[in-house]
């Protein structure tokens with residue numbers, strides 16, 4: 370049975386940021402994801418993690434001043450110096466927060482030059498922090514129009530070109546289902562590259578149990594593939610209180 374984490378950038382969002390850690394722990398989670406921890410002092414986030422006995426699974430690596438601009442820019446030609454500064458700053462957060470994974474985001478760019486830029490930037494990050502696990506994640510064009518990495522076949526091609534052991538695939542059921550129409554098939558085709566898993570329903574990105582996917586079958590597929598990493602709930606709760614949307618957990 371998978372071990373589940375909570376993405377507290379989407380779950381428990383009905384609560385102030387620092388209250389979400391206790392809420393996640395009280396709901397039975399032992400680990401959390403934080404998409405953009407850059408707007409609060411790392412020591413405050415660290416204190417909340419420690420106080421609630423929580424492991425930090427993942428953070429994103431967008432611009433440090435992420436305020437709704439582009440979701441990252443690792444595939445944007447001409448921004449390489451800024452990318453290197455951004456990763457250097459992200460790694461200072463990593464030193465304090467120790468996330469298992471840093472998800473590097475590509476930004477809104479298309480074409481061969483964008484792909485070459487993305488590959489070079491990923492190689493730079495992987496070599497700059499060889500002990501850090503990095504991921505790339507295809508995002509569907511409904512949620513993120515014009516995002517460079519919008520397809521799992523492209524992600525596989527990029528990972529082959531990057532050829533670094535600490536850069537892997539971030540698989541998300543919501544995006545896989547919306548992009549390819551069959552999240553389970555995407556898992557079967559690409560799970561050998563997956564170093565992190567996120568779950569959300571499609572098409573509305575709410576909690577598992579709604580929408581088009583068979584989550585018990587997906588959880589079994591994760592086990593059958595020998596996946597031992599975290600499975601992180603990254604969805605928009607359909608009810609005002611997140612705790613009322615957790616019935617998808619097999620132990621519940």
Ligand SMILES: O=C(O)[C@H](O)C(=O)CO
Pocket residue numbers: 404429440472506508541544567603
């Ligand atoms: O949206 C997603 O599924 C990604 O995991 C993400 O973090 C984008 O910010």
Ligand SMILES: [Mg+2]
Pocket residue numbers: 506541567603
């Ligand atoms: Mg995701």
